[in-house]
Each structure stands twice: as C-alpha cells, then as structure tokens.
Amino acid sequence: MVLAKIVWVDDEIESLQSQKIFLENKGYEVQTFTNGFDAIDYVKENVVDVVLLDETMPGITGLETLAKIKEINAQIPVVLITKNETENLMDEAIGSQITDYLIKPVRPNQVLLSLKKIIDNRRLVAEKTTSAYQQQFRNLFMALNSNPDFNEWMDIYKKLVYWELGLQKSDSPEMQEVLQTQKGEANTEFFKFISRNYASWLKDKGSKAPVMSHTLMREKILPHVEKGTSTFLILIDNLRFDQWKTIQPIFAESFRIMEEDTFYSILPTATHYARNAIFAGMLPIEIEKRYPTQWKNDDEEGGKNLFEEEFFQSQLKILGITNLRFSYTKVLNNQAGLELVNNIHNLLVNDLNIIVYNFVDMLSHARTEMEVLKELAGDETSYRSITASWFEHSPLHQALKKVADKNIKLILTTDHGSVRVKTPAKVIGDKQTTTNLRYKHGRNLNYNPKEVLAFRDPREGGLPVPTVNSSYIFAGEDTFLCYPNNYNHYVNYYRNTFQHGGVSLEEMIVPVIKMVSK
Structure with missing residues (x-):
C-alpha cells in the first residue's frame, strides 16, 4: 500500500537516489525531477501529497516553483530544502506558505520525520489522544467518585473539555461516545453537588465558597486594574469554557495568556440574573432591594439588563473605589461592533473599558428558531466551530487587533454558559x-x-x-x-x-x- 505520493525536485537528484530508495522502502511513492518546470507540469496533471523542493536550482528557483505550485493547488504541503539559513530567506519561504524546511545536507530520517509530521500527523495525534484518554478514563472516574470540592470540580470540567477537544480530532466514535457518557455521569454528580452546597455558598463570605457572579468583579477583575495601564474587560454573553478553548489560538496571535481561570455563575444561569449580579456585585435579591425600580422580574415588561453601567458605578462606590476612569460599551448588533472598531483607540485613556458583546447568546437562541442554524450548529463540535468562525471575522476581533500593539491588559469572561x-x-x-x-x-x-x-x-x-x-x-x-x-x-x-x-x-x-x- 502506498502511504503517499511524493514529488522531489532537485537539480542534483542523482546524488539522492539512496534517499529515494529509502523512502520507497518505507511505503512512499517518489517521483523525481531535476527542475521546477517539469515538477509544475506534473503537479498540474497528477495527484500529489507532498513536494520536496530544492531552493537553489538553475532556470527557475525553488521559491518561484513554490509560488507556481501554490497557484495550481494551494493545499499541497511543500518542504523547502536549502543550504541557505539566512533569516530573510526563511521569512520569504514561510510567507510563501511552506509547510516545513530542511537544511542541507539532509539525512534520510530527517526527510522521513518531516513526511510523517505532514502526512501522518492527524492519524498519529488521534491514536495518541485516544490511547491517552483510555489511560486517563480511570483517573477521571476516581475523581468523580471522591467527593470533589468546588475547586476540584473546576479541574474535572477542564479535563473533560481537554479530552473532548482532543478526541474530536480522532476517528474513534467509540471513544467519543465513552467520553460523552463520562461527561453525562459528571453532570449527574455535579447536579447533586450543587443541590447540596449552593445555598450554603450564598451565606458564606469566606474560602468555603467559590468566586461567583456577584463576587467576580471584587475578587478576579478589579484587583488587576491599575492606573497608567488600560484594561479591557470583554464580556461575551453565554460563552462556555470549551468555546473559549476554541477561540484561544486566535487571541494567542496578539496576546500573551497569563492566567486561565474559571468561576461559578449564579442560578439561574441566565443573562438577567448572572450579568446583573456581576455588575452590581450583589445577588439578585439584594439588587431588587436596593434598586426596586431598575430590577425587573421575568414576568415584568421592559428590558432586564438596562442598568449594568449604573450598577457597576454603585459597586465601585461600595468598594470605596472613587478615582477609576472607566467606559461601558454594549454591542448588540454589527453596526455597534463597527462603531467599536472606529472608537477603540479613544478608549485607551481609561483605566478600565468594559465591553459587553452579545453574539454567542444570540447564536444559541437563533439556532433554536432557525432551521439553517440547526444544520450549521447541529452538535457540540459545530457549535464550537461556528463560534470560532464568528470571532475570527467579528468587529470585536478587528477592534482588539487595533490596540494589540499598545501596553494593555485584557480580561475575557462571560456571564453563563449553555447546555x-x-x-x-x-x-x-x-x-x-x-x-x-x-x-x-x-x-x-x-x-x-x-x-x-x-x-x-x-x-x-x-x-x-x-x-x-x-x-x-x-x-x-x-x-x-x-x-x-x-x-x-x-x-x-x-x-x-x-x-x-x-x-x-x-x-x-x-x-x-x-x-x-x-
């Protein structure tokens, strides 16, 4: 069985015959050429899995050949083989979308390793992930049955998300099913845990209770805000931890992630309750008592989250914070997002900029109502995928990229998740x-x-x-x-x-x- 079809282009290909035979013995089919023109013609007419390309060749250079091959098929992985280690060449090659590069003289095992990384990477990672989860399954099972506290529950959930995202890449529906069963068992135990402990958490003001919506600002956010450095607090409504992990690589392009933490949303895990609690620094019963005209119960007419800025100002006063310069922006539609892009530089003068972005919540509600979104976000995997696609192309991402080169802090959070x-x-x-x-x-x-x-x-x-x-x-x-x-x-x-x-x-x-x- 042929593992993959390789094209190797080098004007001194005769000297590489032993390497060609080595790869063929490993199961690869290798087609060789001494110049870029012939290789380009071959790629036009044939299925090719990987191109090994010499950088210095007479007639047409490796980089010129690379550009022509990418015009024909942008998805073909190309490994550049070069004697030249100069930085500008590497920059140009990487900018031209090479998949890997090797420095001459290359040894057979170097070429083999590069091919394995490119061709077998997905399969090898999937097999390794499946095997690793099988080993971890028992550890997670024991953790679930050892009466975990609220910190251990956060750790258990992070591990379940880690394995869910890992097994998503595998071709093992059996192991994915095992994980979903384990996740279901975890939620059964978590429900019992919350039923036993939630009411006592609300009475406890010390270490026996986790950080929750109404203590989030005081415990996790305001201590990181400082004069002279603009902090952006981005609250994306209804963002689950697994959705965060899916958009994390996009953030990592521009920002260094310093701390990845979690907290507990209050009940109900709904915007009206949880987000008002975050900004007021109070439980809903306390908000209603202090702001009887602003608080509206579920069955009352009118917007339920219209006073967040006012609640936050009041929380600052209660905490004795009097000199904090802050802004509050709520983005409910694309037009408001574009206004944020145009205005974000003006926010750098503030100590704290609160941006509430309501997309993921709209997505989950629209998915219920619209058949086309039921197709696009039919399960957990596609729900995460559509969230990542939204964020990558969103005005929010554009706005953050505009200030990524400034000396800023960024805190990303949410009010609750969904199931x-x-x-x-x-x-x-x-x-x-x-x-x-x-x-x-x-x-x-x-x-x-x-x-x-x-x-x-x-x-x-x-x-x-x-x-x-x-x-x-x-x-x-x-x-x-x-x-x-x-x-x-x-x-x-x-x-x-x-x-x-x-x-x-x-x-x-x-x-x-x-x-x-x-």
Whole structure:
C-alpha cells in the first residue's frame, strides 16, 4: 500500500537516489525531477501529497516553483530544502506558505520525520489522544467518585473539555461516545453537588465558597486594574469554557495568556440574573432591594439588563473605589461592533473599558428558531466551530487587533454558559409560571423533585420573591422543562437545542481569562 505520493525536485537528484530508495522502502511513492518546470507540469496533471523542493536550482528557483505550485493547488504541503539559513530567506519561504524546511545536507530520517509530521500527523495525534484518554478514563472516574470540592470540580470540567477537544480530532466514535457518557455521569454528580452546597455558598463570605457572579468583579477583575495601564474587560454573553478553548489560538496571535481561570455563575444561569449580579456585585435579591425600580422580574415588561453601567458605578462606590476612569460599551448588533472598531483607540485613556458583546447568546437562541442554524450548529463540535468562525471575522476581533500593539491588559469572561438539552421533564404551573426551559418560577408548581433543584423559598437561593408562595426550580444535567399541554410538539421542537438557566458544568463553570499585549 502506498502511504503517499511524493514529488522531489532537485537539480542534483542523482546524488539522492539512496534517499529515494529509502523512502520507497518505507511505503512512499517518489517521483523525481531535476527542475521546477517539469515538477509544475506534473503537479498540474497528477495527484500529489507532498513536494520536496530544492531552493537553489538553475532556470527557475525553488521559491518561484513554490509560488507556481501554490497557484495550481494551494493545499499541497511543500518542504523547502536549502543550504541557505539566512533569516530573510526563511521569512520569504514561510510567507510563501511552506509547510516545513530542511537544511542541507539532509539525512534520510530527517526527510522521513518531516513526511510523517505532514502526512501522518492527524492519524498519529488521534491514536495518541485516544490511547491517552483510555489511560486517563480511570483517573477521571476516581475523581468523580471522591467527593470533589468546588475547586476540584473546576479541574474535572477542564479535563473533560481537554479530552473532548482532543478526541474530536480522532476517528474513534467509540471513544467519543465513552467520553460523552463520562461527561453525562459528571453532570449527574455535579447536579447533586450543587443541590447540596449552593445555598450554603450564598451565606458564606469566606474560602468555603467559590468566586461567583456577584463576587467576580471584587475578587478576579478589579484587583488587576491599575492606573497608567488600560484594561479591557470583554464580556461575551453565554460563552462556555470549551468555546473559549476554541477561540484561544486566535487571541494567542496578539496576546500573551497569563492566567486561565474559571468561576461559578449564579442560578439561574441566565443573562438577567448572572450579568446583573456581576455588575452590581450583589445577588439578585439584594439588587431588587436596593434598586426596586431598575430590577425587573421575568414576568415584568421592559428590558432586564438596562442598568449594568449604573450598577457597576454603585459597586465601585461600595468598594470605596472613587478615582477609576472607566467606559461601558454594549454591542448588540454589527453596526455597534463597527462603531467599536472606529472608537477603540479613544478608549485607551481609561483605566478600565468594559465591553459587553452579545453574539454567542444570540447564536444559541437563533439556532433554536432557525432551521439553517440547526444544520450549521447541529452538535457540540459545530457549535464550537461556528463560534470560532464568528470571532475570527467579528468587529470585536478587528477592534482588539487595533490596540494589540499598545501596553494593555485584557480580561475575557462571560456571564453563563449553555447546555444541549435532550431529556424532557413535565412541569405543571398556573398562568404566571415563567416559560424558561431550564428554570421556572411561579406558584403551585408541580414537578418531580428528583429532576430539579427547588427553592420553595427563593430567598434561600439569593433570589427575589416575585409573588407570595413563588418558588424556583432548576433543571439539572441535560433536562428541559415542558408543560403537559402540546407536550410532544414542544419536546421535539426543543430537544437538542442549546439552553441555559439550569445546573450543569457547561452553564455554571465559566471562563475568566487574563491576557496582556505581546
């Protein structure tokens, strides 16, 4: 079986016959040429997997040959072989999209290693990842069953994301299925953990509680803001940790990642609650008490996140921070994004620039409503992919690139994540019961207590009491809450959509990333 078809171009190819035979014995088919013209003609007419290309040849140089080959097929990997180690040649070669380069004289094993990197890299990485996960499976299983605390849960979730992204590249659907089963078991245990501990976290002001939405500013963000250095706080609504890992390489092109951390979103894991808590530095029950006219419950008319800047100003006063110069920008559409691109240099005079960017949340909601997006973001892998594609081409990325050469700090975070729901659960309530799929509040709710985390007294969950006898319930794992009337229609409509508001690793353990300009 031929592993790959190689074209080797060198004006002294006769002296390389032993290397050609070595590669053929390893299973490669090698076609040789003494000049670039013949190689270009061959590539036009034949399937080629890799080109090995001498840099100095009479008639047409290696770099000129490279340019012609890339015109024919930009995807063909080209390995430049050269005696010349000058930096400007390397820059030109890399800029011309070579895949690898080797310095003469080359040994047979050097060429073989380069070919393996190019041709077998995906297969070898996939096999290694699958094998490594098999070894780690037991460690993760033991961690899940050793009564982890909130720090250990964050570590478990990061490891699950690491393996999920790794196995995504493998051709092993069996191992991917094993991981998804393990992730499901983890969410089952996490739901029990949150059910046992959440209410006590809200009472505890010390080390027994994790950093949560209402303590995020105080604990994780404001301590890093300093006079003389402009800090940009980017809050991308509804950004999960795995989505962060997918866009991380794009950030890494311009910024040095200093700390990759996580915190816990409060319940409900929904914008109205979690993001207001971040900016106010308070739980929803405290916000409603302090700002009765600005706070609006789910069933009330009007925008639910209209006062974030005002809440943040108040939090600064409570913390005794009086001389912080800050800006607040909310981007809800593409036009606002383009305005941010044009204005970002003017923000450098501030100590802190808060930018709330609402795209991923719109994506998850639009995916539920639009058939075309159900195709484009049909599962976890494609959901991550479409997030990366959005960010790479977004006004936000353009804006950040414009200030990447300045001495700035960058903090990326979110308010909550989302989970793909699969399992319906029936809930009965009166007409005032809210319509959310991952949490509900209302009077006289009827539900299976094993399927939800319930706060009969909302105050125990740090939540307002909308009406007398109101209670809150939160779905766990991949459950979504449906009414009995027209039940099958709603089950089929919402199954496999991305929702938020409830209790899952994906919704509650979310990123806060610290970066600096390179």
